[in-house]
Amino acid sequence: MRRGVAGLNETWLGARGGRTKLETPALVLDADAFDDNVQTLARMANAAGLGLRPHAKSHKCAAIARAQIEAGALGIACAKIGELLALFEAGINPLMLTAPVASRRKIDRLTEAVARGAEISVVVDRAALVADYAQSAQEAGVRLDVLVECDVGQRRTGVATPEAAVALARQIADEPSLRFVGVQGYAGFVQHVFDHEARRAENRVAMGRLLAIVNALDEAGLPPEIVTGGGTGSHLLDLEDKVLTEVQAGSYVFMDEDYRRVDLHGSGADVFGTALFVAVTVIAHNLHGEAIVDAGSKSFSVDGPEPRAYLDGREIGRITFVGDEFGRLEAIPGKPVPPVGMRLECSVPHCDPTANLHDFLHVVRGDKLEDIWPIEARGLSD
Structure with missing residues (x-):
């Protein structure tokens, strides 16, 4: 009711x-504007040969997530475990948790959901978290897909050097209950730079840091299947530069007054x-x-x-x-x-x-x- x-x-x-x-x-x-937004970015990603994994932190709504997946999205990204599990219970799969956690009880909730059919991938930024995920997945009788979280300038979470990323990826790969699938590098500080060329310059610095990590993983025999990140503000730049294999744009489905000031494509339109x-x-x-x-x-x-x-x-x-x-x-x-x-x-x-x-x-x-x-x-x- x-x-x-x-x-x-x-x-x-x-x-x-x-x-x-x-x-x-x-x-x-507004359904007409919403439908246009979903289809516009889906077409752009398809034309660029990249995937979309829209971020649910913008909407938190299963009907919207379902529309994005029906338009071709690879899955849905979520910021928090509660958000992710609510969408899973509403029938959404696959789901990616894009932030590290510090609670074993929350980790157990995730692996229990995997045992019930949830297709979940997670990010890690430290060895202790890899160990916690590995133990929880083993106890739940599941195998969990894991990405290395990389700090590309956000100064929030993640490893900052290629050497640290390789060490963490190797630890993941050595755990039978885990599978190393890739890296995440979110340049959140880029998204609301209003001027297009200034934003392009900032994004290229961020993606250069991520590319160095990807190259190091390739050389170490741990090539990342997934390179994920990006957002509404950088979507065009990410689709052009192709460092990422998929883009996590979220706000594009709604738009707001702050994003209205951002010159997304350099045309002012x-x-x-x-x-x-x-x-x-x-x-x-x-x-x-x-x-x-x-x-x-x-x-x-x-x-x-x-x-x-x-x-x-x-x-x-x-x-x-x-x-x-x-x-x-x-x-x-x-x-x-x-x-x-x-x-x-x-x-x-x-x-x-x-x-x-x-x-x-x-x-x-x-x-x-x-x-x-x-x-x-x-x-x-x-």
């Missing part, structure tokens, strides 16, 4: 005009459409005559530029946050202030944490509410 506004909004499923009648705050997915919105309702006018809406920092992530507000598809202003529960419309000069009861749709500052604030996605096509999708891994940041 759907709870909250999603339960109320079931009334409008399939109805013309349902999009404009949603109870709010409601997370909204939008590559992916804005598909994610928060529907809000004008609930009052303040003493200055400004519209107050029913969504604040509990409905939007606030770590990005202010949301744009749209009425019937036309931009009418920006939302500034005036509390956890409320926003204020700063209208474009000359635009009329919408009346109490009017529904608006707003872009989001940062799509990943915004999706994590909501239990359901309201899928709309044109003016129709087409479906309501659960966000199965919402809140699972463990």
Whole structure:
């Protein structure tokens, strides 16, 4: 049973005009823009001869993961074990855990899932973690695919030298319950460099570090089958340079105000459409005559530029946050202030944490509410 506004909004499923009648705050997915985004990157990757392993940290939603796999994705990447297991229970396979862990109990949950049919690969950044995975996999009676996590400049996790990567890969290969399958090098610091050529230069430095590790593994007789990393901001660069064998883009399915500033292809044109919105309702006018809406920092992530507000598809202003529960419309000069009861749709500052604030996605096509999708891994940041 759907709870909250999603339960109320079931009334409008399939109805013309349902999009404009949603109870709010409601997370909204524009199906046309979403479908275009999924197909656009799938076509680009296919043309480049590279794979896609989209990152679920952006959406945490099995229906979206399923659409990505149906479009040709190799599998789905996940940041945390809770997120990964929620998607597995919802029927998604294969899955890659892209961060190291420090809990044997969590590792055991993963290998138990493998014993139940989950196709899971993991990354490691240290010898002790290899040993923990090996023991857990042996006890569960499974064999686990493992990648070496490489620090290509992110300064977060991973080995930084070819020698360390070879040593770790050899340790993995020597464990009967593990299989060395490749390396991961995520250049997260590159993704939001706004200027295309500046971003290209940063990415080439990062991929140069990863290529040195790949070459060392080749020379050591441990060639990586998978070289994974990249993201929405670097997708074109990664598809062109081909250091990676697959790209982990995530935000491209939604897009947000922060990515809107990034010149993805160097042309200044939008590559992916804005598909994610928060529907809000004008609930009052303040003493200055400004519209107050029913969504604040509990409905939007606030770590990005202010949301744009749209009425019937036309931009009418920006939302500034005036509390956890409320926003204020700063209208474009000359635009009329919408009346109490009017529904608006707003872009989001940062799509990943915004999706994590909501239990359901309201899928709309044109003016129709087409479906309501659960966000199965919402809140699972463990």
